[in-house]
Amino acid sequence: MKQSSLMGAHYLTRAFILLTLAAYIYLLDRSDSLHYYIAPKMELWVSLCPIPLACVGISLLIQALFKRRRSTCSCDHPLSSSVVRNAAVYGIFTVPLLLGFLLPNQALGSSAALKKGMALSGQYSTEQTLKEKFKSPDIYNEEFTELARLLYTEPVIRVNQDIFYETIGALDLFKKEFEGKPIRLSGFVYSDPSLNKRKAFAFGRFLVLCCTADAAPFGVFIKPEHTVHFPKDTWVEIDGHIHVTQNQGKEILSINAAQIRKIKQPKTPYIYPSDDSVAKLKRELAKK
Template identity: 50%
Template structure:
């Protein structure tokens, strides 16, 4: 059995940690910064967490200060007896909490993309059929329908709401989109190589939280000259072109204009369950 005084001390430490996390989440919600860490659907639920966390902290604190020794529960687990072990245990929770408060809230950029490796393809290796925008599998049907709509545009605007789906359709039908004009925004990614820098306009695709964020990029033509630093948000307008990069056929953009733009409020992109319906809603053109 653990000593009641030891149990009270651990209760207070746990209450302080729970309260700290409640305050941190409330801070992120107040600063509208949750989207830097989790997807919007998940952010709505996480923003509610400060209330139950604060209630649990209050409950533990009250038990520690005013609870009878006979009612204190150690759940039949041996608590750390030394200061060193207690510091190691609670430090696992305290360190990320302190880093959250100290470090600035900002979007992932070139450093994270370099560690993860930027993906330049958006679909499985399976190619589309030779017929224009025909699907060779049920998986490709949505891409084929979206490709038909994209092909009718004089300039393909890559909307953040269907970023990966748009380039998925373009990637699947590279030949059909050769020479088409496109407009896309993202952060400038630079990768140093033996033949000079490789440049890409990039976005992070987030499924749940930034821990699973995947960097996707569209290469700019190797002859592109740009003096802007990495992580600058840019809007690129140019023509699509299929080229070979590191032994793979990838879509590139031959830029006509590159314009610095402000970082959007929501810098990440997310998968869309129905990209065709989303395109119709974004363009108000369901009959296209």
């Protein structure tokens, strides 16, 4: 009888966790908030998870309430009766769920960037002239090089949301060749004491590969032409010119900002790696 009651308690706990997780994912999907936590290519699959989770949870609930349960198995792994051990194991699932329900759904910002460390950029006529001007240093940068050739012919470089990371990467790789070129881009304001002393700030986005657990702050050094002040995490759009500046003894990509406008946070605030940034840019340029 004691073993049966213990099994029922475990089944109830597992059913609660699974059903709560299903409800949480469902609510995120209904409120269009999944993009705060995972990459777009995974949203469809995650949005379908509540169905199997609910089925398993309901099955466990029925077994616990109506005592339709069998012995766990014959593999000598009895269910633990230790309160501390069970609290630790189930806490791994319940604590994140509790935080998920209690904390607001919002994009990562300056606080997360401060903890992870903002990585400022520091890492190019005729077609023949462009090929001579922009030569890939290795096979790993060929995509950046092709992007740079396309971007160089534009009167104003508009950093597209879909290829933000690749565009900044191309500009950073060939920053000296792009010196003085007009540019427009948007992101959130990130600042720290070292930047404040230079009357500058970092302009950030979070690069997400899979989910927000692997999100990395990705920034550009901004030097306003006029004194401005924006609270951290304010979303702004910047018009300026590309410049090469020194930061901690290294040459980095920077932008001399002529105009800075406050904007609303975009629906999808994060940036993601593109599977074919060159093709996307060509399609964008063809629409003009």
